[in-house]
Amino acid sequence: MLTQFITRKRVSVLAAVIASAMSVGTAQADVDSIHFLVPGGAGGGWDSTARGTGEALAKSELVDKVSYENMSGGGGGKAIAYLIKTAEQSQDTLMVNSTPIVIRSLSKVFPQSFRDLTPIAATIGDYAAFVVPKDSKYQSFTQLAEDYKKNPRSVSVAGGSSRGGMDHLVAALAFKAAGGEPRKVKYLAYDAGGKAMAGLLSGETQVLSTGLSEALSLAEAGEVRILAMTGEERSKVAPDVPTLKELGYNTSFVNWRGFFGSPELSDKQAAEYAQVLEKMYGTDEWVSVRDRYGWTEIFKPREEFEAFLEQQEKEIGGLMKELGFLN
Structure with missing residues (x-):
């Protein structure tokens, strides 16, 4: 084997290089840049989520460069189709979305679903x-x-x-x-x-x-x-507003918001995006953004996010059938 011919000194040098590289990798962000794709216009919930997240990532220096692109149309379907079509060229792109991706997929507003993308993480709830x-x-x-x-x-x-x-x-x-x-x-x-x-x-x-x-x-x-x-308990940013549950109505609802990558994103890249979003929660910059908008943290990375989407699809689908919007 090749390693049999490596001297002790060379092994030591090699080990030092590897240790140094690992140290740099853990100290710095694994993601250099993120291009946020927003499926709606400026000023909406998707837009504020993308820009607030980008602000926290940039100011905390977890990501070197962030950019934004608003792409309205088709109830969000235009942006989804674009991300799929440009999958190989969109490796640095994260599309923000929320509960409507499930609702509009079920109601056939667009033909795609979350399964046609790479779920990265749910990050906040409203x-x-x-x-x-x-x-x-x-x-x-x-x-x-x-x-x-x-x-x-x-x-x-x-x-x-x-x-x-x-x-x-x-x-x-x-x-x-x-x-x-x-x-x-x-x-x-x-x-x-x-x-x-x-x-x-x-x-x-x-x-x-x-x-x-x-x-x-x-x-x-x-x-x-x-x-x-519709929270399970009162919100810290609106402590005077009662929940439906405390009024005696046994129901709750949270509109999650999170991010998806292109279908061509590798597991390694997807994991790096999820990791940098998780690191963001520990920064003062994120706390400032979160409290400004009154968001609730509901971090669900990768497989957990996908399982959550599948469960929500069942629950929302059942309600839509009851209301007559699905057969």
Whole structure:
């Protein structure tokens, strides 16, 4: 064998070189650059997740270079198709996505699913919330639920997703838990959360189903009140907002957000991306970003993330069938 002809001195030198290389590898980030692909426009939840994550990675010097690309279209399908088509050239690209990739795949908005990509990690969660204008007659979600049970058509719910999309499903889930008929939700679909919020404030609808983090800024400005949120327990960034569970409605929901690589990404590369995202949690830069947006950490890397997606597919698929959106 070749190693039989290596002198003790050469072995020592070789060992030192290897040890040095390993030391450098653990001290520095394994990922030099990340190009974040955002399947929607600027200012939305996907965009803030990508840019907030990139900010934390860059400022903490875990990654040398970050860049961003917004690619709207097809409910996120355009970006997914692009990442698959350019798989070999997109080795440095991470696409942000969330629960809608499961919903829109089930409803055939686009033909692909998370199985056509390389799941890297779920990183954060954003709870859903139910929001009313500051001058609304509804002071609690309980009052809203009682009106809905008496006459579902008297309560119109705005959301930034299409019928059968996440905001619609969350409202149906909440009213079902309150004893109402989930199929009867009077849902008004708007093109993105900002337009749905505008519809609420203009009086076009009584309540908004949206993400908690998106509702916080307007609530802090005094324009709206948040009646309830869908966490298992109250959020640290919104301690005055009750959960549906504590109001007596046995349901909860979290909209995860995370990252996917191209289908051609190697296991080694995927593991490196997951590792650098995990390291990010221990930085002050990440804490600053996380608290700014009111996110909850739900880190699920690689296989754990994929198993989570499969379970969510079953649960959401069951609700969509109950609501008549799937056969």
